[in-house]
Amino acid sequence: MATIKSYRSKGKTKYMFKVYLGTDPSTGKRIDTTRRGFSSAREAKQALTQLKAEYDAGRFKTKNQDITLGELFERWWQIYKSSVKQRTANDRFVMYQNHFGKYDNLKLSKLTNLWAQGVVNELSKDYKSYRNYLSPLKMALKYAVRIELISKNPFDQVIYPKAISKSKFRTRKENNFYSKAELKKFLECAKLDDNQMIYPLFRIAAYTGARSGELVALNWKDVNFNDKTISISKTVVYDTQQKTRLITPPKTPTSIRTIFLDDETLRILKVWKTTQARLLLKRGFNALEEKQLIFPNNKNRIPSPALPNSMLFDFYKRHPDLRKISAHGFRHTHATLLLEAGLNIKDVQERLGHSDIKTTLGIYSHVTEAKKKETSIKFADFLEN
Structure with a gap:
């Protein structure tokens, strides 16, 4: 039953109504709502009729149902994070x-x-891949449609502008890899550096192509000195909710791989194992456990995946004559030199742990293009001679 009443507001006559619509199935409570501020009884009656129609059509939302976007995202994310890898959720x-x-x-x-x-x-004004950035928002709203908090996803009807040619932020570093000569010079400087972890860390980075998160997740159990291998089967991620670092499986099964190491790299690791044990013992840590991290932080705990980059930052200050690349640049260096050495793209893909060969081809196109030119020259020389 609804009643329309008049009232005075700022010297003017206004109209309002109060109506009982039904029972909220989620709480079992009555749904009573009030609307006010109408200029005439007729306008109030029209609004009342429209409100009843919305309720009958299932489009009316109570205060409990009309939540904020932030509340919706939190509900969706709590469900979503349990269905994907921790890093993806983060x-x-x-x-x-x-x-x-x-x-x-x-x-x-x-x-x-x-x-x-x-x-x-x-978003499209600043980012080339802006549609990728929209994904968590669109997924949360899709969830809202599924649980009937909204009737439709507002992004279903948008027109997507043409992507810009280059993002304004976080552009990829140009030439983020070392040549053979540059890598040798870097490692020579690292070998003599005061920070004794620099040399083994970036030797492994350059000779395995491991990602930063994979490097800092390594423990001594992952190294088999008899078989001359290192197992890469985990990575370090930051749990944004618990605000702590975790060692977890990688995002894809192809990231789990075993890499053979050369004798010199194994020797460098053995020296570092002895050195690390001595340094940690001075600080009261037992470094002889198999689960001891190879590259821990200064508290002998799980480091941030950013540790290699922060170490590089300080290292380049001490060696300003070296060309600067990022920690990820050593992964690019490894792949680039493998391709230049003549390995086929499929072997490089497996060694890097790429799930899709297109990723390998796309990132290292500068090398594959050079190989194409080299092949053409060799073919011409073969025919002419």
Whole structure:
């Protein structure tokens, strides 16, 4: 039953109504709602009729149902993170916070197609792969449709602008790899550096192509000195909720691999194992356990995946004559030199742990293009001579 009443506001006559719509199935409580501020009884009656129609069609939302975007994302993420690898969940979380956290207080009822188009337009101005950045937001809203918090996803009707040719932020470092001569010079300097972990760390990085997260997850049990191998089967990730570092399996099965090591790299590791044990013993740590990390932080705990980069930063300050590359650049260096040495692209893919050979081809196109030219020259020389 609904009643329409008049009332005075700022010297003017206004109209309002209060209506009982039914029972909230999630709480079992009555749904009573009030609307006010109408200029005439007729306008109030029209609004009442529309409200009842929305309720009958299932489009009416109670205060408990019309949650904010931030609340929705939290609900969705709690479910999503248990269905994917920790690193994937963390990446989605950070991506949402960086680009869409500013919309956290918006009610779901305010997320219109016009709003969604504005979000897309703004993001597309700065990022080449802007559609990838939209994924956590769109996934959360898809979940909202599934549990009937909203009737449709506002991103279903947007028009996606043409991607820009180059992102304004976080552009890829050019020539982020060393030549054979540059790598030798770097390792010669690292061998004499005061930080005794620099040399073994970047020797392993350059001679295995392991990722930074994989390097700092290694323990001595992963090295088989008899078989001359090192097993890469885990990585370090940062749990954004627990705010702690974890050692977890890698994102894809192809990232799990066993790599053969040359005698000199094994010798360097043996020297580092002895040196590390001596240094840690002075500080009260037992480094003889198999689970002892090969490259721990200064508290002998799980380090950040950023540790190699932070060590490089300080190292380059001490050696300003060296050309600077990132820690990931040693992975590119490894692949580049493998290809230049004549290994086929499939072997390089397996050694790097790429799940898709297109990734290998795309990143190292500068080498494969050079190989194509070399092949053409060799073929011509063969025919002419």
